[in-house]
Amino acid sequence: GQQLNQSPQSMFIQEGEDVSMNCTSSSIFNTWLWYKQDPGEGPVLLIALYKAGELTSNGRLTAQFGITRKDSFLNISASIPSDVGIYFCAKETSGSRLTFGEGTQLTVNP
């Protein structure tokens, strides 16, 4: 029903490489959100997507809302060490709650 499937679960890359992660859902919805969580901190919103097919950039980050409204991807270009963290996709479900994917743990080796 409301579950989000996020992949990959973890990634180990070299500094300067590009990264791609994605989320899928069995149901359609109207909003995709991508958050990043640093150790010991709460998640911080990176990008919000509101329309099917929408492509939005935030610096080196690019995210797209799938045309079927059931998926989204997040790309990070030219990764740097501070990109390390856990990246979550999330969507709005009933009312104002957010449902989160299980996260992608990103490690960037200098």
Next chain:
Amino acid sequence: GAGVSQSPSNKVTEKGKDVELRCDPISGHTALYWYRQSLGQGLEFLIYFQGNSAPDKSGLPSDRFSAERTGGSVSTLTIQRTQQEDSAVYLCASSLTPTARFRLAGTDTQYFGPGTRLTVL
């Protein structure tokens, strides 16, 4: 300005004891949310407050969990008779307006606090 703050940052308790976790939202934010994050997992919605409306408690896992929001500002999440499976990071978030209803210039963005790490021995 100040972000969302939570206290304590860490709490260790014995099984069966009650605990209270506090959240101070961003000043002026009308919506407040509690989530739980178990180790290696995503965030799980617990409860949502909006202004003076009745809270959405549908995410609370059992009747041992309760929350209050006094004066439309500070919120307290209480867990009674704690169990080991309650061990997790409890995160609070606030937004200027409710998500999905007032999408104006990002006013529905949820800002998260650093969380309280609860360990039940």
